[in-house]
Amino acid sequence: MAINQPTANLFLDTTYEHKDGKYPVKITIYYLGHKRRRGLPFSFTEDDWKKIHSKKLRNDKLKEAKIKLDYYVGEKFEAAIKKTKEPFSFERFFDNYFDKNTSQLENQNVYTLFEEYIKELQNNGQYGTSVNYLSSLNSLKRFRKKLTFSMVTVTFCKDYEHYMRKKGKSTAYTAINLRNLRTIYNLAINKGIADKEKYPFSKNQNDGKYQIKSEQKAKKALTVEELRALKNYEPKTPAQKKAYSFWWFSYYANGLNMKDICLLQNKYITGEIVTLERAKTTRTQRVKKSIQFYLSPELKAIINEFGNADESADAFVFNVMKHGMTEKQMRDTVQSFNHTINQRLKAISSDLKFEKPITTLVARHSFATQLKRKGLPVALVGESMGHSSEKTTQIYLDSFKIDTLKHVATVLNDI
Numbered sequence: 001m002a003i004n005q006p007t008a009n010l011f012l013d014t015t016y017e018h019k020d021g022k023y024p025v026k027i028t029i030y031y032l033g034h035k036r037r038r039g040l041p042f043s044f045t046e047d048d049w050k051k052i053h054s055k056k057l058r059n060d061k062l063k064e065a066k067i068k069l070d071y072y073v074g075e076k077f078e079a080a081i082k083k084t085k086e087p088f089s090f091e092r093f094f095d096n097y098f099d100k101n102t103s104q105l106e107n108q109n110v111y112t113l114f115e116e117y118i119k120e121l122q123n124n125g126q127y128g129t130s131v132n133y134l135s136s137l138n139s140l141k142r143f144r145k146k147l148t149f150s151m152v153t154v155t156f157c158k159d160y161e162h163y164m165r166k167k168g169k170s171t172a173y174t175a176i177n178l179r180n181l182r183t184i185y186n187l188a189i190n191k192g193i194a195d196k197e198k199y200p201f202s203k204n205q206n207d208g209k210y211q212i213k214s215e216q217k218a219k220k221a222l223t224v225e226e227l228r229a230l231k232n233y234e235p236k237t238p239a240q241k242k243a244y245s246f247w248w249f250s251y252y253a254n255g256l257n258m259k260d261i262c263l264l265q266n267k268y269i270t271g272e273i274v275t276l277e278r279a280k281t282t283r284t285q286r287v288k289k290s291i292q293f294y295l296s297p298e299l300k301a302i303i304n305e306f307g308n309a310d311e312s313a314d315a316f317v318f319n320v321m322k323h324g325m326t327e328k329q330m331r332d333t334v335q336s337f338n339h340t341i342n343q344r345l346k347a348i349s350s351d352l353k354f355e356k357p358i359t360t361l362v363a364r365h366s367f368a369t370q371l372k373r374k375g376l377p378v379a380l381v382g383e384s385m386g387h388s389s390e391k392t393t394q395i396y397l398d399s400f401k402i403d404t405l406k407h408v409a410t411v412l413n414d415i
Helices: 046-052 060-073 075-083 090-097 110-123 127-143 154-166 171-191 224-231 238-252 258-263 297-306 327-352 360-373 378-384 391-399 402-413
Strands: 007-012 023-031 034-044 273-277 290-294
Touching: 007 060, 023 060, 023 090, 034 046, 034 060, 034 090, 034 171, 046 060, 060 075, 075 090, 110 127, 110 171, 127 154, 127 171, 127 327, 154 171, 224 327, 224 360, 238 258, 238 297, 238 327, 238 360, 238 402, 258 327, 290 402, 327 360, 360 402
Parallel strands: none
Antiparallel strands: 007 023, 023 034, 273 290
């Protein structure tokens, strides 16, 4: 039977773990068979949460925490109920509940949480990602000098999209900024400082909320004819030869990007097989997943010509990175290296009269496209590139044998 008066209780949300091993406390409001939850400014370990609710609580700090929790579910709850005019609504209740004693829901500054998240990324060594969020923050600030979570609405998102289009910015760049804003909004909900009921971003096409647009990506892979022309090309200078060779290294090494190539160490090579984790997924995937490729004669030749003389296990295969670099130094080094290679590849593209310049990213796309052209399963292509979106690809990884890897290398060279 539904209760005709709102009631409340507290619970520990163990689905969302903080970095310190604690979990957020949330309050659940029940009314007429419905319920809504919001985060509170508390977090505890599961063990401390059990102690707080035990009959023999002896820890002074936990006793103090229990008094505060009792206030949030007792006196504070009752005061918000009295302020909420009938008919009761969850939205009005939470506006009253969080009015003075938390971060003031309606006035919470989006940019403050953005800046906190950027600092957290930097502290975690995720310098590249922090730069991405900083770019989004600056773009949003240029559009609105002040931004609270209550201002982030469907209309705001549409207006920002229109503003970016007038500025000549790409759909892709606009989408990145809005996705980053969405992440910050989700963080605010978890912290209890943004209203989940007012969430403006779409979860499906028919919910009336804002759907972040994605730009149709242009095909970047070289055609068979272009691959043949590139393979037969003779670089004109040593600098061109180096850029040319690294492009082919990426192609033959399962589309490995320049950062992974620069971070490649001798210890990852066992006989004729190279096994490594992509740098991009080291932090983001809970189950660490390796990729493998065959050390073909083409790859060996490039290592012999441009590789590091140091053959110790921890030495980098190529003399680009240095041990002891900070995340920022590593990122700057890879960016500079990648930029230099792409500039030299541009000259080669011009010589070959290609419509679009060759880049290191084109090597990755060309590798995948070549495998598909030759009829290899999509799951195998995904595993080769280190993708993890398909369950079938994980099965493939377990069954990879050297013959399979050699076959991939043969297919890549059959241009």
